Amino acid sequence: MNAAGRRTADQAPRDPAPPTPVPLPGQQTWNRQRLRSNNEWLLLERLRVHGPLSRAQLARDTGLSKPTVSAALAALELAGLAREAGRFAPDRGRTAVLYEADPAAGHVLGLDIGRARLRVAVADLSGRIVARRDLPNRGRSANAVADAAVAAAQEAIAEAGLTPADVAHTVAGSPGVWDERRRSVQLAANLPGWGRPGLFDRIAEGLGSGRAVTVANDANLAAVGEYTYGAGEGSRLFVYLLVGTGLGVGVVKDGELLTGAHGAAGELGLLRLPGCDVPPGVEGDPTLEQTVSADAVVRTALGLGMRRPLTAEKVFDRARSGDPAAAEAVRLEADRLGHALAVVAALLDPDVVVLGGGIGRSADLLLRPLEEALHERSPMRPRLEATRLGQDAVLLGAVATALETARPEVFERRTAAIS
Structure with a gap:
């Protein structure tokens, strides 16, 4: 999957426009109709990335003739894919009509399903969010959550x-x-029953669109979102460290999401830690996730004498207020995360690491001690950043990923209807 270029979260991702016509998926044989279709796709992408543009600008930028550009624009207008965006009056010469890609030609849906919250966003083809929902996850069963x-x-x-x-x-x-073969999610311990086959087919049926739902790991989507719209800009190898109710890592290299041979790349939180203190309620050796997640911060704080009711957010708030027990809990969290980060840095050699998830909201307290903990363990020196997207990283990554599929599908469907 290609993560697109970067702008603000309410703008379309920026992709470098191809200099020559690019075949659409499934197009192998060149003929007159497909050449025309590829010209139209080339112009539409140019308008999406760089528009509004005039016919003359499109011809100059793409190398296509003006008659070819005019014919392609007429077809794109007829298909509802492009529209007039105004007129430009130069100091000399005739007024030029400007065109842009019509963002309302199609829409996508992004879902972020977490243990604590459910987030939903509808976006047009430019990536602009046109409607959203953000609510607590109160489902007591997998079906209820779905x-x-x-x-x-x-x-x-x-x-x-x-x-x-x-x-x-x-x-x-x-x-x-x-797991595509089983049509189910594996290794989602924080959502009991979430691995039951058919659950996402239930979601697809409930949505009623007649189309399957693409499912992706939340840390991977957060990495795509942050690379597309946030702090990953300009990074050659970018790592997103998602720390909240769980622990996950998303990796983007030169715009490509790295998922591993079985889709499990970045599942760092599953690593067992033999010899570590066993947190209350945990049987056997704890996992890395059980030592650095939000619940772990609370357990650490309680062990240092803080009293219930307590959340990770409250621990960080009290640390800001000078509470010594809370400050020590934060220091221990940074030290444990530093160990995880040292492993990531040694394996991947990233140039940028972004701290996100619920814990990422407290990056003001964590980044400096996290950097110190990393430097104690590793000679690697990636730049550490706080997430710019906050809790929306997964959701915006879902939107960006959906757009990668939707744009060519909408183009093919609409152009086929006028052929």
Whole structure:
């Protein structure tokens, strides 16, 4: 999957426009119709990335003749893929009509399904969010969580003035690893029952679009979101460290998401830590996730004398206020995360590491001690950054991923209807 270029979160990702016509998926044999289709796709992508543009600018930038550009623009307008965006009056010469890609030609749906919250966003083809929902996850069973996600998505779709059929593609972010053969999520311990086969087919049926839902690991989507819209800009090898109810790593190299042979790359939190203190309620050797997640911060703080009720957020808030027990809990969290980061840095040699997830909201307290802990363990010196997208990283990654599939699909469907 290609993560697109970067702008702000309400703008379309920027991709470098290809200098020559690029075949669409499945197009192998060149003929007159396909050449025309590829010219139209080339111009549409140019308009999406660099528009609004005039006919003359498009001809100059692409090397296509002006008659070819005019014919392709007429076809794109007829298909509802491009539209006039105004006029430009130069100091000399005739007024030029400007064109842009029509963002309302299609829409996508992004879902972020986590243990604590459900987030949903509907976006047009430019990547602009047109409706969203953000609510606590109160589901007590896997089916209840799935149904709550569907209900939130239906509300967002209706708010956007759309029907389920208007959604070209849906991507859902979830903890764990997606198994396409079983059609289920594996290794999602924080969502009990979430590995049951058929659960995401239930979500797809509930959405009523007639299309399957693409499922991806939440840390991977967060990495795509941050690379596309946030702190990953300009990075050659970018790592997103997602720390919240769990621990995961997403890796983007030169715009490509690295998922591993079985989709499980970055599941750092599953590593067992023999010889470490066993947290209360944990049997056997603890996992790395059980020592650095939000629950681990709370357990550490309670062990240092802080009193319930307590959340990780409260621990960090009290550390900011000068509470010594809270400050020590934060220091220990940074030290443990530093160990995890040293492993990542040694294996991948990233130039940028972004701290995100619920714990990432407290990067103001964690980045400096985390950097010190890393330097104690490793000679590697990646730049550490706080997430710029906050809690929206997974959701925006789902949107960006959905757009990668939706844009060519919408183009093919609309151009086929006028052929």
